[in-house]
Structures are given as structure tokens and as C-alpha cells.
Amino acid sequence: MRVAAHPELFDPDAESPTLRATRCASCGRVAFPPIAIGCDVCGALEEQLTPIAVEAAGVIHASATVHRHFGEPPTPFTIVEVRLDDGPIARGMGDPGSDGFSVGQRVAATWQVERVDDDGNDVVEPVFAAIEEVRS
Numbered sequence: 001m002r003v004a005a006h007p008e009l010f011d012p013d014a015e016s017p018t019l020r021a022t023r024c025a026s027c028g029r030v031a032f033p034p035i036a037i038g039c040d041v042c043g044a045l046e047e048q049l050t051p052i053a054v055e056a057a058g059v060i061h062a063s064a065t066v067h068r069h070f071g072e073p074p075t076p077f078t079i080v081e082v083r084l085d086d087g088p089i090a091r092g093m094g095d096p097g098s099d100g101f102s103v104g105q106r107v108a109a110t111w112q113v114e115r116v117d118d119d120g121n122d123v124v125e126p127v128f129a130a131i132e133e134v135r136s
Helices: none
Strands: 002-004 018-024 049-055 057-066 077-084 089-094 106-116 122-130
Touching: 057 089
Parallel strands: 002 122, 089 122
Antiparallel strands: 018 049, 057 077, 057 106, 077 089, 106 122
16 A cells, blocks of 8 residues: 655555645635645635645756755755646656756656555655657
């Protein structure tokens, strides 16, 4: 069984990673991480925010490779900011098997097992990897 390392941010039961977000019924703003205190764009009240699932796919907005730090994960690793197809920018880990990331590159998240918990469940997080565009 899969469990989320951060259950408030994503749904581990989805086949491919989906992020938990909110959409404002008044102005349509999609927020990730989800907000619950009202819309930060138009000021709509909390009641106007609807929880939604957002596909973890989009285009690289920025990336940084970390070469030195203490703790996990081992270095080097890459942090990416992805402009999601549904609008917001999400920050996450780049796939450790990737050859690198560049601004404008199309990516989608896959599940990565971070560890196995005491009950034998895979504790997962999404990581972003480059995807091939289908050309017609």
C-alpha cells in the first residue's frame, strides 16, 4: 500500500500523482498548496474555495541543483519549480535519474518511494521527470 509523505499535499491512491489544491468559485484562481482562509486574489470568503485535484504536470519555471547540505536526500539533487497546466507553480524534487532540467521543459510527476514505514507501506512523494511531447 502507498501512503503520502505529506497527505495534505497529494493523493497517494492516484495512479499518477495528483496534487491537492483549491479553486476559488468567484475568480477561478487555483491555489497550491490548498488555502482555506479565503482567496488571496479576489478576497472571496473561505466558503467560495473548493478542494480540487490538480495533475502534477507542466513546464519547468526554474530549477536549482543542490550540491551541499546536511541530511537527506543525498547530494546532488535538483529542486524544480513547475508551472502546472492548471495554473499554479509547484515546487518539488526533480527525478534523481534525470539528465538535468531546463526552463520551458515539459515535465510530469511520478511516484518515488522515500521509505517503507513500520507497517510495510511505501511512503511516497511525487518527483518531476521530463516527458516527451507527442507531435502530430
